[in-house]
Amino acid sequence: MAALSAWFWNERFWLPHNVTWADLADPAPGVEYPKAGHLLSALPLALGIFAVRIVFERCIAGPCASLLQIQTELSRRAQPNAVLEKVFTSITKSPDSRHLEGLSKQLDWDVRKVQRWFRQRRNQDKPSTRTKFCESMWRFTFYLCIFMYGIRFLWQSPWMWDTRHCWYNYPYQVLTSGLYYYYITELAFYWSLMFSQFTDIKRKDFLIMFVHHLATISLISFSYVNNMLRVGSLVMCVHDTSDFLLEAAKLANYAKYQRLCDFLFVVFSMIFFGTRLIIFPFWILNTTLFESWEIIGPYPSWWLFNSLLLVLQVLHIIWSYLIARIASKAIMRGKVSKDDRSDIESSSEEETETTPKERLKTASSRGENGTNGHFGSKHWSQNHNNW
Numbered sequence: 001m002a003a004l005s006a007w008f009w010n011e012r013f014w015l016p017h018n019v020t021w022a023d024l025a026d027p028a029p030g031v032e033y034p035k036a037g038h039l040l041s042a043l044p045l046a047l048g049i050f051a052v053r054i055v056f057e058r059c060i061a062g063p064c065a066s067l068l069q070i071q072t073e074l075s076r077r078a079q080p081n082a083v084l085e086k087v088f089t090s091i092t093k094s095p096d097s098r099h100l101e102g103l104s105k106q107l108d109w110d111v112r113k114v115q116r117w118f119r120q121r122r123n124q125d126k127p128s129t130r131t132k133f134c135e136s137m138w139r140f141t142f143y144l145c146i147f148m149y150g151i152r153f154l155w156q157s158p159w160m161w162d163t164r165h166c167w168y169n170y171p172y173q174v175l176t177s178g179l180y181y182y183y184i185t186e187l188a189f190y191w192s193l194m195f196s197q198f199t200d201i202k203r204k205d206f207l208i209m210f211v212h213h214l215a216t217i218s219l220i221s222f223s224y225v226n227n228m229l230r231v232g233s234l235v236m237c238v239h240d241t242s243d244f245l246l247e248a249a250k251l252a253n254y255a256k257y258q259r260l261c262d263f264l265f266v267v268f269s270m271i272f273f274g275t276r277l278i279i280f281p282f283w284i285l286n287t288t289l290f291e292s293w294e295i296i297g298p299y300p301s302w303w304l305f306n307s308l309l310l311v312l313q314v315l316h317i318i319w320s321y322l323i324a325r326i327a328s329k330a331i332m333r334g335k336v337s338k339d340d341r342s343d344i345e346s347s348s349e350e351e352t353e354t355t356p357k358e359r360l361k362t363a364s365s366r367g368e369n370g371t372n373g374h375f376g377s378k379h380w381s382q383n384h385n386n387w
Contacts, residue, residue, distance in 0.1 A: 009036075014226050019171060024227070032175045036225050038184070045188035050196060053138050061134035068255045070130050078120040083107060088121050133254040140247035142189060146182075147240040153178050154237055159230045163287035166230040167295040167331040179229050186236050187220045212315055218258070221310045226301050231288055238280055262330065269323055274302040276316035285309060 011020050024033045065071075078084075083106065092099065095118060104111045161167035194213045197206070222233035249264035288306050292298075 015171065015301075016296050016299050024171065027172075027174075033172075034175050034180075034224050034227050034229060038180070039221055039224060040183050040186065042187040042191055046185060046191035046195070049142075049188055049192045053192070053196075056138050056141070057134040061137040062130075064137065065133045065284045070132075070133050070254055071128075078117050078124065081107075081117065084114070084121070086118055088118065093122055094118065125330050129254050131252060135173075136247045137252070140244050140251060141245060143240055143244035146185065146189070147237070147244055149235065150182060150237040150240055153182055154233060157230070157233075159234070163231070163234070163283065164295065166234075166287055167292050170296050171227040173227055173230065175227075175229065179233060183220065183224055183229060183235070185218070187217065187224075190216050190220070208315060208318065212312070215308050215311050215315075219312070222301065222305055222308070226305075228305060231284070231292075235280075235284055238275050238284060241275045242268055245271060265326070265330070267345040269327055272323060273320060276313075278319055280316065281313060285313065289306060 009021070015021070015024075024035075027033055084103065087099070087103065095114075100111050100114050103114050107114070155162040167291075175213065190213055194210075194217065197209060197213065215369070219235065220232065222237075223229060245264060245268035249261050249268055252258075252261035252264055285306075288309060292302065295367065
């Protein structure tokens with residue numbers, strides 16, 4: 001263990017040339033530098049944040065949902081069937097035509113009846129709008145609070161206005177209480193997200209978000225250990241800038257305030273593109289790649305730190321593409337459609353029990369044709385409510 005620890009904490013990897021851990025161990029009286037042991041305090045704090053979230057969703061978000069008349073939808077439960085349940089849990093939740101035909105013959109059921117059973121069974125596990133509202137309200141509250149704290153803290157920091165201050169006198173930069181609380185709180189929150197991701201609403205970008213949480217936790221931890229806290233605080237603030245706006249748009253959507261949702265989504269998109277595709281690469285990556293090279297020079301952990309930042313930039317591009325898709329749909333349809341990160345199960349993705357001719361006949365008999373807009377309006381509002 002001693003050999004493994006010595007290898008992992010090799011000074012030549014973590015620190016610039018001619019700097020040792022001993023140089024950072026005993027600073028002057030009243031001066032504190034970051035230490036790896038500080039990161040352990042994030043774990044119990046993460047449990048505390050998770051507990052606060054549970055209380056918040058039950059005591060604050062829940063009553064707000066009731067006030068806005070957002071109720072838990074009661075979906076029709078599928079009738080018990082051991083054969084179909086085994087297929088659903090062990091093989092596939094959305095069987096193809098070959099599986100459907102086989103199950104139809106095995107059970108002596110009509111194919112549409114088998115389709116209906118799987119649709120109803122999937123809907124049993126589908127989270128309600130109320131559940132999604134409470135989850136988004138928690139995220140909105142935390143993101144807004146941490147963003148306001150970060151802006152207030154960084155506004156008084158010299159590296160906010162001149163990023164070269166991130167590297168002056170590095171790594172002998174004092175750890176202030178404000179910077180410590182900012183870092184540990186962010187780290188604890190992402191640890192809580194890492195664990196709760198497996199119990200939260202499952203979305204299409206589950207794997208991307210998992211990679212994002214890993215990269216974020218690694219970045220925060222690595223930058224703390226080798227005292228890159230100044231540039232790290234800038235990275236966190238840039239990411240927090242648009243997150244609360246996305247959650248606010250979702251809240252408006254769940255509450256069925258369409259105009260407010262569209263407005264918030266437009267604002268979110270503009271800020272997201274500005275911070276993730278302009279400010280992050282041309283301000284953050286510029287100082288971590290070029291200004292730091294000029295002032296302190298590269299070393300092994302410097303390469304790792306910048307590699308992780310580049311991973312985040314790739315994820316920014318992927319998310320920007322998804323947001324652009326939603327925006328293009330909004331322009332064509334006149335309003336925001338469903339989030340391309342939406343829940344895996346959505347009403348627009350369900351198999352229909354009628355043929356296109358039957359749907360057209362039914363729509364015509366109700367007056368729901370392409371001229372009065374009801375047909376399209378209903379379809380897109382259903383998609384929108386699954387965002």
